[in-house]
Amino acid sequence: MKFFALLKYELRICLPWLLLCTLAFTVIGSILMKGILLNQSNYINQGYYENYSYYFFASYGPIREFGPLILMISLALGVILAVAQFFLPGVFKTWPFTLHRSIRPQMILWSKFTAATVTFVVSLGLIWTLFYAYAAVPGRLYLPVFFTTYLEGWIYILTGLIAYWGTALSSVSTAYIYTTRMLGLAVATGAIFLVLLQTSITGAALWAAAGAGVLIIQLFDTFLSREY
Amino acid sequence: MQDIIIETQQLTKYYGKTLALDHLNLRVPRGCIYGFLGRNGSGKTTAIKLMLGLLKPTTGSASVLGCDAQVLTPKTRGQIGYVTEGHRLYRWMRIGALETFQKAFFPDRWDSQLFDEMLDYFDLGKKQKIKSLSNGQRAQVSLALTMAPDPDVMIMDDPTLGLDVVIRRQFLEGMIHLIQKKGKTILFSSHILSDVERVADRIAVIEKGVLRADCTLEEFRRNIRKVHFVFDGQIPDVIDIPGLLHKRHNQHHLELTLVGTTDEQIKNAVEATGAKDYAVVDLNIEDQFIEFTAREKTKPLFQWEA
Numbered sequence: 001m002k003f004f005a006l007l008k009y010e011l012r013i014c015l016p017w018l019l020l021c022t023l024a025f026t027v028i029g030s031i032l033m034k035g036i037l038l039n040q041s042n043y044i045n046q047g048y049y050e051n052y053s054y055y056f057f058a059s060y061g062p063i064r065e066f067g068p069l070i071l072m073i074s075l076a077l078g079v080i081l082a083v084a085q086f087f088l089p090g091v092f093k094t095w096p097f098t099l100h101r102s103i104r105p106q107m108i109l110w111s112k113f114t115a116a117t118v119t120f121v122v123s124l125g126l127i128w129t130l131f132y133a134y135a136a137v138p139g140r141l142y143l144p145v146f147f148t149t150y151l152e153g154w155i156y157i158l159t160g161l162i163a164y165w166g167t168a169l170s171s172v173s174t175a176y177i178y179t180t181r182m183l184g185l186a187v188a189t190g191a192i193f194l195v196l197l198q199t200s201i202t203g204a205a206l207w208a209a210a211g212a213g214v215l216i217i218q219l220f221d222t223f224l225s226r227e228y
Numbered sequence: 229m230q231d232i233i234i235e236t237q238q239l240t241k242y243y244g245k246t247l248a249l250d251h252l253n254l255r256v257p258r259g260c261i262y263g264f265l266g267r268n269g270s271g272k273t274t275a276i277k278l279m280l281g282l283l284k285p286t287t288g289s290a291s292v293l294g295c296d297a298q299v300l301t302p303k304t305r306g307q308i309g310y311v312t313e314g315h316r317l318y319r320w321m322r323i324g325a326l327e328t329f330q331k332a333f334f335p336d337r338w339d340s341q342l343f344d345e346m347l348d349y350f351d352l353g354k355k356q357k358i359k360s361l362s363n364g365q366r367a368q369v370s371l372a373l374t375m376a377p378d379p380d381v382m383i384m385d386d387p388t389l390g391l392d393v394v395i396r397r398q399f400l401e402g403m404i405h406l407i408q409k410k411g412k413t414i415l416f417s418s419h420i421l422s423d424v425e426r427v428a429d430r431i432a433v434i435e436k437g438v439l440r441a442d443c444t445l446e447e448f449r450r451n452i453r454k455v456h457f458v459f460d461g462q463i464p465d466v467i468d469i470p471g472l473l474h475k476r477h478n479q480h481h482l483e484l485t486l487v488g489t490t491d492e493q494i495k496n497a498v499e500a501t502g503a504k505d506y507a508v509v510d511l512n513i514e515d516q517f518i519e520f521t522a523r524e525k526t527k528p529l530f531q532w533e534a
Contacts, residue, residue: 001332001335002332002333004332005328005329005332005333008329009318009329012320092316092319093312093314093316094316094317094318096277096280096282096310096312096313096316097312097316097317097318099282100280100282100305100308100310100312101302101305101306101333102302102303102305102306102333102334103302103305103333104302227277227282227283227284228277228282228283
């Protein structure tokens with residue numbers, strides 16, 4: 001019940017961004033999809049896909065714009081959510097009110113993470129799944145869409161969560177901004193680059209997990225040991 | 229059942245090289261209304277946050293309800309009501325939503341009737357948003373949210389800061405309502421003496437992080453005195469009198485602020501200095517506090533003070 005109350009509060013903070021991202025991704029994604037459907041025959045006739053026998057849905061092919069689109073929205077969402085959940089309570093000085101209650105402080109962090117993850121899953125993951133499901137209907141596109149393409153989209157969504165944890169870590173840090181305070185963002189940026197440089201889904205997922213793991217452990221440590 | 233509800237031992241806090249709290253020793257007994265007094269920046273908020281484990285002490289320790297402040301259990305936290313400095317609540321929430329949120333953490337203790345009564349008393353509606361409330365109204369919501377779970381001990385950080393006289397009176401009456409409930413212990417900080425005078429039965433005065441007084445209000449009233457010495461000739465450079473806090477003088481008048489000095493000691497000082505006459509000046513508690521906590525000025529603020 002206590003966790004649910006915290007989660008409800010955190011979801012309320014995330015809600016405007018959830019709606020905005022859902023709307024943005026749906027509208028821009030639909031425009032992209034419409035262009036893909038209309039132009040795919042032109043691309044194929046021009047030999048654009050001569051080296052491909054399938055679509056890499058998110059990064060390559062006639063609908064390559066989906067990759068950067070998911071990445072951009074995901075990174076922006078990660079930074080915005082972390083600022084709303086971790087930076088603004090410091091600005092508005094509401095941390096003491098939040099922390100002084102009959103719970104362990106770890107529960108506050110878990111409720112924030114859960115709310116942020118739900119926001120990512122609904123606003124990006126769900127819509128991405130719908131786009132993929134639409135494109136994967138047999139006969140809709142000239143070439144088949146692979147499942148790895150779908151997973152690639154989720155890797156991009158995961159980079160947004162890495163940005164979220166990195167921004168959160170920098171937000172809760174009490175160090176000077178020009179010193180170790182930026183470490184969270186720096187680690188997140190490095191991890192995201194490493195993820196994007198990978199050529200396999202497995203490699204990208206492993207780097208994403210490693211980056212997320214380091215940031216989450218450090219975030220717990222900083223959140224529980226700092227003063228308010 | 230322990231008799232000391234809040235205790236600090238040699239509690240010290242440095243922010244970098246700045247000393248905020250210097251070896252504070254406090255003992256707040258059960259059922260006591262404890263006024264924690266000090267000027268702005270004296271270390272009150274630091275002390276309170278240390279008591280609640282929101283800050284870490286440089287040395288020393290604090291405990292509330294027998295539990296070390298640094299490792300307060302969720303159960304103990306649930307027994308402590310805390311009114312934060314400035315009544316910082318979630319601005320976007322409505323009062324009703326904030327009640328639902330707060331209530332979830334006290335499923336067995338929440339007194340909905342008391343909460344509703346307090347809102348009625350303060351003329352607040354549950355649909356009002358926190359961000360649309362004035363400072364005073366936020367203070368009232370904050371008090372209602374803290375009192376509704378029926379805490380065993382309440383710690384309030386300058387709860388009347390920034391409130392006008394009427395709202396302060398309402399707030400204090402709300403607090404008295406709580407006091408009337410059996411066995412409640414309250415520690416509240418303030419720099420407004422009249423507020424403390426109205427409700428506290430014991431006070432601690434802190435100045436520059438150092439505890440300067442820890443006594444009943446009566447003892448404080450009795451012990452801070454101001455005495456005027458009148459001289460015919462030159463005022464002596466050295467005045468040897470026990471409990472001397474401040475001295476000011478002009479050509480023939482010497483004004484002394486004394487702490488705990490007896491009538492006998494004052495008379496002895498009159499004889500020793502050769503004063504022609506003397507008079508003990510009546511001080512109200514506000515003046516006593518000002519005299520007690522006034523810092524020695526190194527230069528005048530205004531020209532006419534010179």
